[in-house]
Amino acid sequence: MFQSLLLCTHGTAGARQAEQLVFATLCAAAPDIRITVLTIIDRDWQDMTGDDWLNSSKTHAAFLDHVQQQVQEENEEDWQRIRRTYPAAAAATFVSVVGPIEETMAVEAEKRGCDLIVIGPHRKSRRLFNLEMDKGLRARTDTLLLHRLLPCPLLIAPLHPENGP
């Protein structure tokens, strides 16, 4: 039914359920489906300099360059994990784009002619009380905003019980 699929992941527990749904379930049912794995580098990293006023613009630029380079390296590590875990991922296209989360999903899906977007389920954040650190920047997908922008159907992977409510 679907020809091209956009899988949005950033390696967290919820996103991994979306990966499993796509590569273990959907690919088994439709092996010819084209898959694009999209990792968005959150544009809000720009705001992470907070109330810093001492550093020069050069130091700010060096920080943002480092963030981008670091996040790209971490994405590469994550893509390697996906390739190792799911043989079906070998044929997938992996891309990372800097931008606001919802808009970037919609724009990339349209640009790549995708007819389905797959994302992970909403999970409660336990960041404050969990000593183990989650990868990257804590960011939530604003589903209401995403619904307004969607160029194609959206599939949300079901929440696995061990990932909590």
Added chain:
Amino acid sequence: MAQIQDNKPLFIISGLMILYALLASSGILHPLMKYLHTAKTADLQVTMGFIAGGIGILGAIINSVRKPGTTLIDRFVLQPLPGILMILLMAMAIRWYVEPVVKLISHSLQPVLGFKIYKVLNLNYVILGLLAGVILTNTYGIPKFAQAGVKCARFVLKMGVIMLGARYSFAELAKLGTYSIFLVGFFVLGTVFFVLWLGGIFKQPKTMTGVLSAGMGVCGVSATVAVAPVVKARSEEMAYTIGTILSFGIICMFVFPTIGHMAGMNAVQFGAWAGTGILNSAQVAAAALAFNAVDIKTLKVAEIFNITRVLFLPIIVLVLATWFGKESGKKLTFKEVVIDKFPIFILGFLLLFAMSSMGLFSPPTHYKGKFIDFSYNDRTQITEKEWETLKKAVDTGTIKGLTPEQMEAVKDLVAQRQIAGNYEDRNDKKLFYRQGEQRMFQLEAILAAAKAKTIEIPPDVKAAIKHAVKQVHKKSKTVTTLTDCMIWFFAFGLIGLGMQITKKAIFQAGGWPLVIGVISGVTKAALSFVVVLWLVKDVVLK
């Protein structure tokens, strides 16, 4: 036509400013100003409204008739102008309307609550401005037209620090500098090594403890931003660390002034404590102004500590780069580590200090007390606490043994919150100044009598009168203008910085960085509190 549409916000803001200036100059707003105790600044309100509004209209016309370019004037004046005027409008509204209204509400709620909210939370125009910035950015968001202007806040804050340089003497700088080098040196290096040690105990990666140690030890997010590329911190380490430092710093900004007041700290002690214990340097300035926004003594002390801390930044970056370089085998150049991280604005601060010390702004006679300033402005006023002390003393009749003239002078001080002539005679400068001089003479006579022990007055009343006399001693016009500009620059800069604190950044806090951050931050704040109370004595500041 499209360009006029693009400049609509600038036309509207400028129009509002001019309209306000017209209303204020017509006298329609005078009863309201009197009710809010801001009538004394009516002239300033009118002047600022006309000047800022006029500049805004001119900028909007230029932006409408010519195509936007990339010249320096475009980048640094015309493009940021709408944002600059928006923040200025907010600063004016907060200083002249929001702060007085908050005070009035606090006064009315006092019988119910048993305390004054604005006093407990130190809700003066600085804190209210910063909060307004935070609320705006996290609710409606910064309007697109204002984004370029908001970025100027960092530059404006640096200008405020540079101008502050004109307010120090050699003696002050030497005394405060000695305190700050020892205290900051001990606590900065101590916290950096304490965090690295805690990281080892909790078996955390060195990249994370490296970036956290700089943030907790030196100057908060600024140090984290400078150190992260040097230690090659991972994305989650940067996010968690920044979130932790930002939230801890914001809590400190509210808690420190309240604890300082409760502990009875003087300006020097509080400035030293805030300058050592609060993480983010912008929050140090905000806390110092929250502690006392009328008298800039606290700010002067806190900024010396701030500057000393900032000077430690390249050293800490060098230490961490060396430490990290050994671990990873990577080598960084001296320029990358030290020269690029050196805060150049400190050279501006030192330049202003040098110019002031050479007498370029103020002839030596101005410091001999010959010139007295009775004009209405915030700097000549006594503090809110002093005013309450005096009012209570007058109402309850606890000051005894004064002559009728002396009592009148005290009553007038309560009525006007400063030594001045009669308000209705303010346009007759000679008469106004003669009345002010007579009142000052009476108040000085009270102090002399108290010193000679011919009368007995409570120590807090004596301190309030002494402060009132000190407040009217004239400074050079240039220094006064620089100080007024500086206060506005700080208010403006902190509103703009508030707009750059997003809830998303704050909510990144958590994990091991939060645990280590809280342990080290609380230890540093508590230890520095004890050390400051123990070692730091009052320093005579002009």
